[in-house]
Amino acid sequence: xxxxxxxxxxxxxxxxxxxxxxxxxxxxxxxxxxxxxxxxxxxxxxxxxxxxxxxxxxxxxxxxxxxxxxxxxxxxxxxxxxxxxxxxxxxxxxxxxxxxxxxxxxxxxxxxxxxxxxxxxxxxxxxxxxxxxxxxxxxxxxxxxxxxxxxxxxxxxxxxxxxxxxxxxxxxxxxxxxxxxxxxxxxxxxxxxxxxxxxxxxxxxxxxxxxxxxxxxxxxxxx
Numbered sequence: 001x002x003x004x005x006x007x008x009x010x011x012x013x014x015x016x017x018x019x020x021x022x023x024x025x026x027x028x029x030x031x032x033x034x035x036x037x038x039x040x041x042x043x044x045x046x047x048x049x050x051x052x053x054x055x056x057x058x059x060x061x062x063x064x065x066x067x068x069x070x071x072x073x074x075x076x077x078x079x080x081x082x083x084x085x086x087x088x089x090x091x092x093x094x095x096x097x098x099x100x101x102x103x104x105x106x107x108x109x110x111x112x113x114x115x116x117x118x119x120x121x122x123x124x125x126x127x128x129x130x131x132x133x134x135x136x137x138x139x140x141x142x143x144x145x146x147x148x149x150x151x152x153x154x155x156x157x158x159x160x161x162x163x164x165x166x167x168x169x170x171x172x173x174x175x176x177x178x179x180x181x182x183x184x185x186x187x188x189x190x191x192x193x194x195x196x197x198x199x200x201x202x203x204x205x206x207x208x209x210x211x212x213x214x215x216x217x218x219x220x221x222x223x
Contacts, residue, residue, distance in 0.1 A: 040079075044072045048079055051087070051098050056183050056198060059094030069096055084108050093197040120171040121178055123154045126211050128184065129203045132195045147176065147191040157215055 032042060040048065047065050050057055059066040069076060069089070077087045084101040100112040117125060127150060135143035151172050158168050176193070179185050184202065185193040203211075 040072075040075070043068045044075065047072070048076055051076070051080070051096070054183075055097055056201075057096040058183060058196075058198075061183070066094065066096070083111050085111060090201065093200070095198060095201060097201065117178075118171075118175065120154070121175040122211070123157050123215075124150060124172060124175040124179060125184070125199070125203055126208065126215065127153050128179070128195050129199050129208045130212070132197075132199050133205075133208070143195045144188070145193050145195065147173070147193070150176065150193075 032038070032045075038045065043064075047057070047068050050062075050065060057065055057069060073087070073089060080087050080098060081101075086099040086101050087096065088099055089096045098112065100110060101108055102110075128145065131145055132143045151169055154172050155165075155168050162168070176185060180187060180193070182198070182202075184196055184198045186196060188194050
């Protein structure tokens with residue numbers, strides 16, 4: 001038998017019960033878009049997307065995202081692991097970056113494609129790494145290069161029979177643009193660049209030694 005209209009069913013209503021009135025799904029503040037089933041806060045999602053979009057997250061360049069990353073590192077790592085991607089956080093250098101997980105024991109799908117540097121980019125990178133290592137060895141906290149010095153040094157590794165100087169300079173300047181975009185260089189004034197600690201991550205000491213030896217052999221073999 002149904003209760004008459006207005007009958008008291010013994011339950012207090014609304015605020016008296018300590019409950020919150022139901023909210024329509026489209027008004028739910030935790031939903032960032034229609035049909036959103038994600039569970040991460042918006043700031044954490046942005047850091048995760050940033051990691052997938054870019055090669056690095058830098059503490060000095062993006063302090064708010066860096067702080068969010070450290071506060072939610074385990075959660076972000078878990079989401080990346082679901083994609084067979086590893087998170088590397090270098091606290092000393094203030095750098096976070098991702099690595100593709102590879103395994104000989106299991107068939108791991110590859111999400112991150114290798115985007116190797118061109119010959120000119122590699123030559124510029126070797127010079128930057130050498131300068132950075134030299135300056136740090138003398139106690140300097142930062143290292144800088146001028147575009148003219150960079151061109152003069154890197155051009156010595158180009159084919160001596162190629163007399164198209166303008167083309168070589170253009171290749172080097174394009175290489176500098178890409179490395180700056182990747183965060184390895186910061187232009188402080190026209191033609192004057194600061195080398196960032198990322199250069200140590202991209203080019204290890206062992207790899208630098210190997211490449212430098214190869215370049216010396218190429219120069220010695222040149223007529």
